Amino acid sequence: MIPNDVTNTIHDSSLLFSSYEAGSALKKALNMTREDILFELKASKLKGRGGAGFPTSTKWMLVAAAKGDDKFIICNADEGEPGTFKDRVLLMNYPFLVLDGMVIGAYTVGAQHGYIYLRGEYVYMRDYLEDCLAEMREDNLLGDNILGKEGFNFDISIVMGAGAYVCGEETALIESLEGQRGEPRNRPPYPVNTGLCGQPTTVNNVETLATVPHILLMGGEEYAKRGTASSAGSKLFSVSGDCDKPGVYELPWGITINELLEKVGARDTKAVQVGGASGVCVPKSKFNRTLSFEDAPTGGSIMIFNESRDMLHVLKNFMEFFVEESCGQCTPCRIGNQKLLEGVEMIERKDYTFSYINDLKDLAHTMKVASKCGLGQSSPNPFLSILEDFKDEIFLTKCNGGV
Amino acid sequence: MLELEKNNLTREIEEFAGNYNNNRTALMPLLEYIQGKYHHIPDFAQQEVARVLDIHPVEVYGVVSFYSFLNEKPKGRNIVRLCKSVICDMGGRCAIAKAIEREIGVKFGETSPDLKVTLEFTNCLGMCDQGPAMIVNDRVYTKLDPETACAIVREIK
Numbered sequence: 185m186i187p188n189d190v191t192n193t194i195h196d197s198s199l200l201f202s203s204y205e206a207g208s209a210l211k212k213a214l215n216m217t218r219e220d221i222l223f224e225l226k227a228s229k230l231k232g233r234g235g236a237g238f239p240t241s242t243k244w245m246l247v248a249a250a251k252g253d254d255k256f257i258i259c260n261a262d263e264g265e266p267g268t269f270k271d272r273v274l275l276m277n278y279p280f281l282v283l284d285g286m287v288i289g290a291y292t293v294g295a296q297h298g299y300i301y302l303r304g305e306y307v308y309m310r311d312y313l314e315d316c317l318a319e320m321r322e323d324n325l326l327g328d329n330i331l332g333k334e335g336f337n338f339d340i341s342i343v344m345g346a347g348a349y350v351c352g353e354e355t356a357l358i359e360s361l362e363g364q365r366g367e368p369r370n371r372p373p374y375p376v377n378t379g380l381c382g383q384p385t386t387v388n389n390v391e392t393l394a395t396v397p398h399i400l401l402m403g404g405e406e407y408a409k410r411g412t413a414s415s416a417g418s419k420l421f422s423v424s425g426d427c428d429k430p431g432v433y434e435l436p437w438g439i440t441i442n443e444l445l446e447k448v449g450a451r452d453t454k455a456v457q458v459g460g461a462s463g464v465c466v467p468k469s470k471f472n473r474t475l476s477f478e479d480a481p482t483g484g485s486i487m488i489f490n491e492s493r494d495m496l497h498v499l500k501n502f503m504e505f506f507v508e509e510s511c512g513q514c515t516p517c518r519i520g521n522q523k524l525l526e527g528v529e530m531i532e533r534k535d536y537t538f539s540y541i542n543d544l545k546d547l548a549h550t551m552k553v554a555s556k557c558g559l560g561q562s563s564p565n566p567f568l569s570i571l572e573d574f575k576d577e578i579f580l581t582k583c584n585g586g587v
Numbered sequence: 588m589l590e591l592e593k594n595n596l597t598r599e600i601e602e603f604a605g606n607y608n609n610n611r612t613a614l615m616p617l618l619e620y621i622q623g624k625y626h627h628i629p630d631f632a633q634q635e636v637a638r639v640l641d642i643h644p645v646e647v648y649g650v651v652s653f654y655s656f657l658n659e660k661p662k663g664r665n666i667v668r669l670c671k672s673v674i675c676d677m678g679g680r681c682a683i684a685k686a687i688e689r690e691i692g693v694k695f696g697e698t699s700p701d702l703k704v705t706l707e708f709t710n711c712l713g714m715c716d717q718g719p720a721m722i723v724n725d726r727v728y729t730k731l732d733p734e735t736a737c738a739i740v741r742e743i744k
Contacts, residue, residue: 189729193716266672266711304656305668305712307725344619346654349710363614363640365653381612424674424715431716461673487674487715501673505710511653 190308192273193431196447199398199410199418200391200434206280207325209397213288214333216400218248221292225396227404229416234260234352234389235459235483236558237415240396243386246376247293250384255295258380258387259286259340260357262303264349265460266505267485270420271390273432275302275309278394279316283340285393287325288400290338293386298340301357304347313342349509353557354387356511367513368557391420391484411437415476423448425488441471444486452490455574460485461502462562465495467573495574499566500528506563517560520551524567531578541571588631596621597635604639611640614650618657626702627661655709663698663705665743667691668722669736672711675718679732683719684708686733687740704743 194201213221225241232238247255259282263271274282286298302310317340320326328337348366350356355369358380379385395417399407408416415437421444424430428449435444441456456466458475459482466473466480473480489498503525512518527544530536548564555561571578588596603620607613617636621628628651637644651657669675669684688694691704698705714720717729721736728739 189727190714191717191729263713264711267674267715268711269713269715272713303713304654305709305722308727343615346615346619346656347709348654360615361612363611363650365649367653422715424718425677489677493677498673501671501676505672509710 190272190276192277193429194273194277195429195431195433196435198434198436200274200281200394200420201278202398204278204281204397206320207284207323207331209400210284210287210325211331213291213400214331214336218292218294221288221400222248224400224404228399228407229404229414230392230395230399230407231415231477232389233391233395233419233483235265235481237477237481240388240392243376243388244289244293246374247295247384247386250377252383254297254381254383255293256380256383256385257286257289257293257295257298258354258357258361258385259298259300259390259393260352260354260387261306261390262301262345262352262357263306263390264303264352264509265462265483265485266502267422267424267457267460267487268483269422269424270432270484272306272309274390274394274420275306275313279313280320281394281397282390283316283320284325285388285396286340287320287330287338288396289386289388289393291330291333291336293384295386296337296339298338299361299380300340300342301345301351301361302342303345303351307344310342310344317342348511349505350511350557350559353559356557357387358385365511367511368559370556389483412474412476412478414478419475419482420484421475421482421486422484423486423488425486426450426453426490426493427488435475437476438474440474441466441480444475445471445488448488450488450490452492453488454491454493455489455495455498457485457487457489457498457566458482459565460487461505462559462565464565464569465498465573466569470573495570496528496532496578499570500525500532502566503528503563506559510559510563514554514556514560516551516554517556517563520547520555520560521563523547524564528567534581545571588629593631596625596632600632600635600639604636609640611642614640614642614647618647618651622657626664627658630659633659661698661702663702665703665724666705666707666722667740667743668707668709668712669695670710670712670714670718670720671708672715674715675712675720678719680719683721683731683733683736686737690737690740691744704740 351366356366360366375385506521
């Protein structure tokens with residue numbers, strides 16, 4: 185079913201990748217009240233795993249409390265951030281974990297219908313996931329009166345994306361589901377009140393949903409014992425780039441970059457890009473930083489660059505990505521990213537003035553506050569961090585034999 | 588487009604949209620279906636979709652032009668999408684791209700004149716741990732080098 189070219193390399197499986205019997209957490213959940221589930225989630229301090237880190241219990245509580253004719257739960261499987269592939273591994277190896285999480289979410293917030301928004305690039309998974317859904321319908325884990333729970337009707341459909349990075353933003357994703365261009369909405373109102381078709385909607389990352397069944401089985405407080413004070417639990421890191429053992433690692437929040445590099449077998453590392461193209465680039469001198477919401481947050485992407493890599497080339501690749509993927513709706517992001525890319529190209533041609541580069545840095549800060557959605561607010565991150573931390577490499581180039 | 592083909596397309600669109608009660612939420616799945624079958628979304632199809640869903644044709648065009656997997660111009664029957672994100676780039680994307688271009692005889696961003704193959708770069712495919720990667724139609728290939736990549740595209744040439 186799934187092409188065998190894809191091998192999912194899993195290292196350090198402590199929780200999410202432990203064995204899970206399909207439906208077991210759901211059975212437990214259906215014997216609990218909705219309030220109890222929310223209480224467990226609150227105790228677990230689970231934060232959204234897509235990158236933004238909004239507390240999941242708060243989101244679900246708001247949807248549960250919102251008034252609407254219909255409510256929806258959406259699994260955000262539009263994993264487009266460069267360097268992220270943890271959701272691919274979860275959906276392919278542990279689909280029932282994710283799907284059970286969705287059904288538990290539906291029960292908790294009172295949703296009748298769920299959608300998996302699967303990115304177009306992952307179309308090879310669709311048939312497999314459809315089979316999983318069919319299996320769940322057979323076992324009454326989906327459908328009417330799920331597992332004999334009177335009045336709990338819920339089903340899931342899969343909707344394919346069509347190659348737009350911005351659709352990972354929750355309101356753009358909802359627009360796309362409604363058959364619109366994937367342009368983010370103004371917020372507020374938030375999707376928890378006015379989401380899909382104007383109804384209360386919760387949009388959760390694949391990994392967040394996959395964590396929920398384990399939290400219910402082990403208890404929220406137990407889960408919160410891992411990790412740090414404001415980043416509880418463990419996280420899947422998608423590690424790629426210059427290292428011996430790329431793949432998905434499940435590690436507790438709060439691990440330092442140094443510790444991670446040692447685990448993955450990285451040598452001569454010059455820089456680590458934390459959080460994908462929209463994240464920050466951490467130079468060698470700051471490898472004692474911790475991966476956590478307090479310090480260096482990430483949706484899971486860890487890209488490793490060794491001494492042989494040209495950081496300006498890396499930055500150019502990122503900026504080209506943002507120019508292409510900006511939805512074009514708001515000016516700071518549409519024009520700003522183009523200007524930043526032009527600036528990088530000027531540096532590449534050695535045809536720049538520092539006063540202009542400084543103007544571009546101001547523009548980058550403006551984009552951070554003036555852009556409408558997370559794309560434009562975070563796309564200046566690599567520009568600012570790479571030009572600052574690698575300025576010797578980028579600006580002190582050799583001329584006439586001297587430096 | 589022949590009258591017969593047009594009638595067929597209209598029937599298909601009406602049938603597909605009917606399953607969604609002609610609601611606009613049918614738009615993405617419907618466009619994806621047309622793209623998959625006809626390798627692009629012709630003007631006529633856009634108008635018919637608009638009529639059936641009761642929206643303005645410009646709205647349909649707006650959606651088609653927004654998403655990179657939907658096209659209004661004909662593309663090849665086989666689409667090769669090579670990942671150009673930074674990790675695949677470091678793994679030798681450039682050499683692979685050049686080798687594929689030589690093998691097929693067209694450049695990236697172009698379609699072969701016989702409409703058999705389209706070559707495209709795409710952003711991260713989510714295969715960074717086993718790059719360089721590409722997708723040919725719906726199938727993903729990983730850990731490519733110029734030689735293996737050419738062997739794969741030769742099959743569809």
